[in-house]
Amino acid sequence: MLKHLQAESSMASNEAVVGAEEEAWRTMVQGEGDPNAAGVAESKDKMLKVEKNNENRSLKTNRLFPTPNKPDPMPHNLAFLFTKITPEQMMYMWNVLTFIFLTQCTMIVAYCAALAMFPEMWWTCTLCFGIPFSYVAIQQIYIDHDVMHGATFPVYEFQKFLTHPFADFFSLPWEEFVLEHNRHHASTVDLLIQGEFGWDPEEFHYALQQWAGPWSSNWYKYILTVPFIPVIHFFGLNDTGSLFALEWWMHFPDEGAGGKCNKEFWSKWVPRRVKHNSFVLCLWALVWLLGTYPLGRPLSEGWRFVFTVSFFARVGFSAAWMFITNFTHSLPWNEFLAQDRFVSDL
Structure with missing residues (x-):
């Protein structure tokens, strides 16, 4: 009972301090009203604006903003998809995410201990650490994604720092991670029409795999670009990476009137970014130290241990x-999927 009240209190207090940007995103993505607007709220902010005309049609495709196809009456086997998450479920999801972070830390320390005890078995120790570590990183992103859409606000303040610290050496803080991902969903409603209702921060990824048109008749053209997809992800051009963070920071927040600095840039956004990335850098500093004296190496060679840990994290x-x-x-x-649906209909 106490945990239930604590979770509800946390949800209420976190939602009470949500800024104007977060509220605009929430309205944009989840709001109700005009069925063809699907909650598309007008905003004076460039980054928060869904690009549509007065008829709620896309400026890019002239298509109406899609209406959610919610079944009515609701089949029993689908009802869980539209059920609001409970405080207990929210706590469970954040606890799992916290457990994943603690598991990652434990694995790194265990890897250091294994190398210290068996220095001649570097490959064995490294692969026994690296493959599971990559797998855990994969699970962390899936949990991040579920938490983002179902339990956005952490139960405890410190948990927002644990969502993706090993993804890169600097990255977006949790709040901006949520914002940019909602920007993606608001602008790209159709999986194959990127940026239909405004700028999508992930458009470059799609360009590498869709620039030449239909796959069946242009497959050979994609040989030039598709191989670069894992490369750009590895070097941080994804939601939890450093290159993506730089891309987002170059667009958000909007400039103020007359080209002046956004009034909340220094008071709100910079402190969040500094706090998050200070935590990330401290973690990597500890990883660096683990790779020095415990392994009989000088301080200048800590990068060797950092490189291995970061490599397998980036793979995952x-x-x-x-x-x-x-x-x-x-x-x-x-x-x-289209063919499968067609066959099923037959």
């Missing part, structure tokens, strides 16, 4: 984001 995070970002938005996969 890249694999997860390639599936979420590239595979689900790919032409072959969506063509397969």
Whole structure:
């Protein structure tokens, strides 16, 4: 009972301090009203504006903003998809995310201990650490994604720092991670029409796999670009990476009137970014130290341990984001789904 009240209190207090940007995103993505607007709220902010005309049609495709196809009456086997998350479920999801972070820390310390005890078995120790570590990173992104859509606000304040600290050496704080992902969903409603209702921060990923048109007749053209997809993910051009953070920070927040600095840039956004990335850098500093004296190496060689840990972390995070970002938005996969539905209808 106490935990239930604590979770409800946390949800209420966190939602009470949500800024104007977060509220605008929430309205944009989840709001109700005009069925063809699907909650598309007008905003004076460039980054918060869904690009549509007076008829609620896309400026890019002239299509009406899609209306959610919620079954009525609701089948019993689908009702859980539209059920609001409970405080207990919210606590469970954040506890799992916290457990994943603690598991990652434990694995790194255990890897250091294994190397210290068996220095001649570097490959064995590294692979026994690296493969499971990559798998845990994949699971972390899936949990991040579920938490983002179902339990956005952490039960405890410190938990927002644990969502993706090993993804890169600096990254978006949790609040902006949520904002940019909602920006993606608000602007790209159709999986195959990126940026239909405004700028999508993930458009570059899709360009590499869709620039040449239909896959069946242009497959050979994609040989030039598709191989670069895992490369850009590995170096941080995904939601939890450093290159993506730089891209987002170059667009958000909007400039103030007359080209002046946004009034909340220094008071709100910079402190969040500094706090998050200070935590991330402290973690990597500890990883650096683990790779020095415990392994009989000088301080200057800590990068060797950092490199290995970061390599396997990036493999896992890249694999997860390639599936979420590239595979689900790919032409072959969506063509397969269309054919499967056609066969099922027959």
